[in-house]
Structure formats: C-alpha cells, structure tokens
C-alpha cells in the first residue's frame with residue numbers, strides 16, 4: 001500500500017507530459033452541441049485550453065479527469081452558468097443545434113431553460129418539495145392550471161425515483177430530506193422544466209450505492225429523450241451510463257472516444273495512467 | 281493496557297477542566313455585573329418616574345357668575361370665549377381661604393390650582409352655557425408644588441425657609457385634604473397633551489407623536505433605499521469598478537460620521553436649499569435617514585452575502601432571471617439579517633438627539649403635531665428639555681418619559697422580532 005503510494009507520487013512528473021491536441025474522436029456527425037477553441041480564464045488564470053468537443057444527440061457523454069482539471073468549468077460553459085462568476089471569461093464557439101449560444105441576442109435565461117443543470121452539491125430551495133419541483137414550471141408558465149402542475153410535479157418526482165418516499169410530504173420543506181433525496185429532488189426539479197440537454201456535475205458524489213444506482217438508471221432512461229453530459233469521478237459510473245467518454249487533464253481535452261475503448265484500450269498515455277489509477 | 285500517556289493526559293485534564301470552570305465563572309461574573317448595572321438603571325428610572333403617572337387634583341365649587349364673567353347673553357360665544365374665568369377661580373379660592381393677607385400669600389393662594397383651571401372652566405362653560413348662574417364642582421389640576429408635596433417629596437418637618445411650601449400653604453393643603461378636595465388620580469394629562477412650561481400640564485403625547493412620525497418617515501425612506509442599495513451593490517454592481525469601490529468606501533465612512541454632522545447637512549441641504557419646514561418630522565426623518573442608511577446598507581449587504589451561492593445557482597440554472605433570483609430567493613433568505621440591521625438602525629435613530637437639535641426640533645412645541653410638516657419634537661429631545669428644567673416636578677416626568685421611550689423601543693423590537701420569525705426558514 002505504502003509502496004504503491006510512493007510509486008504514485010513519483011509518477012507525478014507524468015503530469016508534465018506535453019499534450020498536443022486531442023486524440024480520439026471529439027467531433028461527431030449530427031451533434032447537439034458543438035464547441036470549438038474553448039478557452040476559459042478565471043482572472044489571470046487559464047482553466048480551459050483550446051477545447052474542441054461535440055456532444056451528440058441523445059447520447060450520454062461522460063467527462064472524467066483529475067480534480068481541478070476543468071471539468072466543471074467546461075460543463076458550466078454549456079448553459080452559461082459561468083456568466084454568473086464575474087472573474088470568469090469564456091471565449092470560443094458554442095453552438096446548440098447550430099445556434100450560437102453566446103451570441104449577443106441570445107438570452108441566457110432562455111438557454112438555461114433548454115439546458116438544465118444538476119449541481120454536485122444538492123441545493124434545493126428552502127421551500128416545500130412541491131414548490132421546488134414546480135418552480136421552473138411556474139417560472140416559465142409551462143402549465144395552465146393546478147391539476148396540470150400537480151401532474152407535472154408527480155411525474156417528475158416519479159422519474160427521479162423520489163415520489164414513493166415523499167408522496168405524503170409534498171408540502172414539507174425540501175431541505176428536510178436526506179442528502180440523496182435532496183439530489184433526486186434537484187434532478188426532479190430540473191427535468192420538470194423538460195430541457196433538451198441535462199448537464200450533471202458529479203450528481204451522485206454524495207449518494208449511497210442504492211441512490212446512485214437509481215440515478216444511473218434514470219440517466220440511462222432519460223438518454224433516449226435527452227442529451228446528457230455528466231462529470232464523474234467514478235470510472236465505473238462512466239462505464240455504466242455513458243456512450244462516449246472525454247478525458248480532461250489540466251484544462252486540456254486529452255482524449256475522447258467511445259466509452260468501451262477508453263476503458264479497455266486508451267489511446268493516450270495520460271488516459272491510461274488515469275484509468276489504471278496511477279495518478280489522479 | 282493503558283500506557284504512561286494516560287496519566288499525563290489525566291493530569292492535564294484536571295487543569296483543563298479548572299480552566300473551563302474559571303472561564304465560566306468569568307462569564308457569569310460579567311453577566312452579573314451588567315445585569316446589576318441594568319437593574320440599578322431600571323430601579324432608578326422606575327422609582328423616579330412612576331409617581332409621574334399620578335397627578336393631584338383639587339375640587340373647587342365655582343359659582344359661575346355672569347356678572348364676574350362680564351357676559352350678558354349666554355348665547356354670545358365670542359363674549360363667553362374672552363370672558364375672565366381666572367377671576368372666578370381666584371374668587372372661589374379667596375372665599376375658601378380668606379386668611380391670606382400679604383401679597384405673597386395671596387399670590388400663593390392663587391397658585392394652588394394650575395392656570396389651566398380657567399381654560400378648563402371656559403371650555404366647560406362654552407359647551408354648557410345653561411350652567412351660567414349655577415354653582416358647579418370642578419376637579420382642577422393642582423399646581424406642581426402642591427403635587428410634589430402630595431407625593432411626599434417635601435418634608436414638612438424641615439425649617440420653613442428650606443421648603444418651597446410654606447406653613448400657611450400647608451394649612452390650606454391640610455384643610456383641602458380634610459374636606460376631601462385634594463386627591464391623587466391617574467395622570468391622563470401626561471398622555472394626552474403636549475409640552476408645557478407648567479409641569480402639571482406637560483405631557484408626552486406631542487413628543488411621542490413627533491417620534492412616531494419621524495420614525496415613519498425614516499423607515500419609509502431608509503428601509504427601501506438601504507435594502508435596494510445593498511442589493512444593487514451585492515448582486516448587480518460591476519465588480520472591481522472604481523466607482524463602485526468609491527461608493528463602498530464612502531458608505532463605510534458615513535457609518536462612522538458623528539451624527540451631529542448629519543444635522544448640519546440637513547440644515548444646509550434640506551432646510552436652506554430645498555426649503556423643507558424647520559422642526560418638522562419630515563426634515564427630522566430625512567436627517568435620520570441619512571444617518572441610518574449606512575447601518576442598513578452594511579447589515580443588508582452582510583445578510584445578502586451570507587445567502588449561499590448554491591441557491592442563486594439553483595434558481596439561475598432553472599432559467600430564473602437575475603432579478604427573479606434576487607428578489608425571489610436571495611432577499612427573502614437575507615430578510616432576517618436585513619431586519620435585524622434595520623431595527624438596530626431604527627433604534628439608534630429613535631434615541632438620537634444631536635442631529636435634531638441642528639434642525640430645530642429642540643424648539644418648545646406645545647401642540648401635538650398633526651402631520652409630518654407640523655413643528656414637532658421627539659422623545660429624546662423632550663427628555664433632554666425636561667431634564668434641563670428647574671421645576672422639581674419635571675424630574676419625575678423626565679424619568680416617566682424615559683419609560684415611555686423604552687416602551688416605544690420594546691414595541692418596535694417586538695414587531696421586528698415577529699417579522700423576523702415570519703421570514704426565518706430552515707435550510
């Protein structure tokens with residue numbers, strides 16, 4: 001154990017392997033999202049370096065990589081959540097269905113109703129479970145009467161695998177749920193708006209294996225209808241749910257390939273090092 | 281099983297517990313000391329102030345003589361209004377106490393009842409002109425010296441030269457008491473009239489309404505302006521902008537500016553430049569708004585800052601706009617903190633005197649203000665004015681006014697706590 005660890009630390013200089021472009025197939029035919037030459041700066045510090053990546057229609061794309069490599073930063077570019085961080089500067093070409101999402105006339109509010117996001121830390125509103133799920137629908141006027149809204153809330157909770165546990169407590173505060181329940185509540189809240197794309201930033205990092213399995217099942221089920229991009233630290237999870245996997249390293253996109261081939265036959269040395277657990 | 285370390289830890293543990301006990305003792309001691317100070321203050325204020333809630337009244341049987349009044353027709357309101365009622369009162373007193381000989385004694389006799397007696401009599405006669413020609417009993421306010429004596433604050437065993445009530449006055453008072461014509465009653469005057477030069481006629485109502493109106497102006501201006509300024513600075517203002525930085529520094533500096541400076545500013549700007557009436561609750565409220573704003577802004581900003589960013593992200597991520605996020609989530613969650621800050625600011629404003637002196641709210645105002653443009657004074661200024669008055673009877677009124685001010689404060693705090701409870705939510 002100790003020996004292996006020392007070995008790992010000695011291998012840290014592999015961080016310095018020069019990364020020249022992305023290997024594999026980051027670009028695909030008929031994509032939902034296309035992103036080109038993405039650079040992101042936090043103040044003077046650059047967090048993403050020239051990433052080109054496509055996200056396919058109705059696919060689950062997994063993003064893996066060591067902590068701090070820029071996965072969350074990249075993900076948050078896709079629905080302009082980074083706009084809310086004053087020091088964060090995003091440049092590059094982002095197209096959703098061929099439409100520039102950073103265009104001057106693009107409304108980030110509309111964009112975020114099309115591209116939903118689930119955060120790493122569950123963040124329900126300090127309101128009732130019902131109001132949490134109904135929030136987006138009310139905001140965008142998605143339902144015309146109470147019965148429709150009730151229906152939408154119930155359906156969303158069922159799909160997020162939470163309904164059975166909370167059906168009698170819909171008017172109790174969402175913050176009173178356990179961490180895993182809260183995360184599923186957040187997922188229900190996101191899918192209630194019926195976005196075209198769902199971004200998930202380590203959605204199961206706070207969950208037990210049972211809740212994790214539930215959410216993974218949900219992702220697989222949703223992938224038929226939605227496009228999903230997920231950041232995860234669990235390679236098993238990436239292998240279970242995703243069809244393509246992108247490996248980030250120090251702000252650069254190192255390798256993108258079909259999930260099977262990334263895990264069985266990585267092309268890049270850094271990817272191999274990471275998935276064999278030699279660092280990261 | 282236990283190693284030699286256990287003994288060391290045990291030895292140390294004793295010391296640690298001793299230290300903890302010592303700290304608890306310090307805490308309790310300081311608590312006790314502050315409680316003692318508070319208690320002393322309260323006992324002092326209450327023991328001095330409570331008698332002010334009672335007032336002595338004297339019963340006089342007055343023959344409402346049309347001849348003395350000099351009115352011929354009872355229906356002539358004009359004549360009834362300007363008639364000489366004090367002559368009636370003085371005449372009645374003369375009949376009751378004919379033994380007054382010297383000028384000094386005669387003057388003292390006329391000063392048994394307050395000079396408000398003739399006004400009370402006038403009002404009553406104008407209301408009921410049919411009473412002219414009859415004899416009626418009236419309870420009049422006793423003069424402050426009589427009242428002070430009735431409350432046991434003048435020792436009749438002192439040598440005559442050392443007391444304000446002389447021997448001949450004592451015999452009259454004794455006679456009045458024997459006849460059941462001198463009584464202490466609940467002091468409604470204190471709550472129903474404005475300030476007066478005569479202690480027995482002086483009341484807190486003018487200052488109370490003045491304070492209330494001033495506070496309303498202050499709150500109506502400083503709360504929305506302060507909260508919106510804080511919201512803008514925290515949520516919307518561009519970061520690292522020179523102008524925003526300058527504004528921030530200035531707000532923080534304003535919080536430390538002595539309050540009298542705001543009074544000068546109010547005098548120069550609101551009164552001299554904009555022509556807002558002097559001494560009015562409007563200008564008082566404006567000045568206190570200036571003073572309260574920094575407190576509210578700083579407290580509100582701290583409260584807004586403490587709302588977890590994850591809540592903003594949650595709302596924005598669902599497609600809420602910036603304004604919807606701010607007013608739908610951030611401000612309600614920050615509300616308890618905002619209210620706490622605001623109530624501290626308002627409580628400070630309520631107790632403020634210095635800036636109000638500059639804008640003329642220290643003037644003698646006998647009338648109860650009817651609106652925010654009427655001349656008015658506020659309670660702390662009233663307290664200051666009374667505490668500065670030489671008459672003995674004002675001492676107890678000063679303390680009583682402090683009690684009313686404290687009650688005002690308690691009510692204000694209570695409302696704030698209720699509001700805060702309403703907004704408080706669990707995470």
Ligand SMILES: Nc1ncnc2c1ncn2[C@@H]1O[C@H](COP(=O)(O)OP(=O)(O)OP(=O)(O)O)[C@@H](O)[C@H]1O
Pocket residue numbers: 042047065066067068069070071072073074085
């Ligand atoms: N709000 C921020 N302000 C400044 N720097 C930031 C901010 N957020 C992220 N960074 C920097 O950007 C880099 C990438 O961060 P990011 O959160 O995208 O990493 P990550 O891959 O999601 O890591 P993890 O797996 O730990 O979540 C890091 O070096 C981080 O220090």
Ligand SMILES: [Mg+2]
Pocket residue numbers: 071072073201
């Ligand atoms: Mg992250």
